[in-house]
Amino acid sequence: MAFIKQVKHNWQGEEKWTVTTVTQGAPVSTMELCQYIADSSTASAGDVYNVLLSLPRVMELYLKNGRAVKLDGIGTFRYKVAAAMADQRQDATEALIRSIRVQFTPERSATAVGKKRLTRRALIPDNLTWEIYDKPTNPRTPRPRPAADTPEP
Numbered sequence: 001m002a003f004i005k006q007v008k009h010n011w012q013g014e015e016k017w018t019v020t021t022v023t024q025g026a027p028v029s030t031m032e033l034c035q036y037i038a039d040s041s042t043a044s045a046g047d048v049y050n051v052l053l054s055l056p057r058v059m060e061l062y063l064k065n066g067r068a069v070k071l072d073g074i075g076t077f078r079y080k081v082a083a084a085m086a087d088q089r090q091d092a093t094e095a096l097i098r099s100i101r102v103q104f105t106p107e108r109s110a111t112a113v114g115k116k117r118l119t120r121r122a123l124i125p126d127n128l129t130w131e132i133y134d135k136p137t138n139p140r141t142p143r144p145r146p147a148a149d150t151p152e153p
Contacts, residue, residue, distance in 0.1 A: 003133040022133040063102070075106040075122050 003022040008015060030052055031045075038045040059069045059077060068078040080103040083096040107122035120126065 001129050001131050004130050005133045019132075070107075073107060073122055075104055078103050078105075 003024060004019040005022050007018050007020050009018060010016075030049065034045045034048040034052060037043065037048045041048075062069050063077065063079055068076050070076045080101050081097045082099045082101075084098060086092045086096060106124070108119050110117050110119045112118075
């Protein structure tokens with residue numbers, strides 16, 4: 001079960017509500033993933049760990065050589081840039097690049113059900129349910145303000 005929380009916004013002078021996802025606790029560590037994979041396969045946790053540690057370096061090698069990386073059952077990774085614009089074609093060079101990021105696109109599969117076509121994205125289970133996260137937040141304790149006649153440091 002995944003969690004969402006309700007968030008209030010002031011939109012065009014009106015109070016509106018939406019929801020956003022909530023992540024529980026600390027992220028799952030590489031070692032936790034390795035142990036889980038090892039427990040459900042014939043590989044040892046150490047073998048899985050070595051493979052997972054090698055994955056980012058290998059992906060970087062292929063990405064920097066202009067290839068996208070597709071992991072079956074997960075999705076595809078590729079570079080994406082944010083760049084300024086130029087008036088002339090000859091000025092459109094790598095100097096315009098402001099930022100580089102890795103774009104992830106989850107794998108998808110399509111199945112026909114009657115006359116409808118259903119698309120499924122990897123990592124999103126068909127039976128995903130949501131629950132409102134109701135944990136109270138700890139209010140911040142305001143810092144004492146200096147007296148009006150006391151000079152600030």
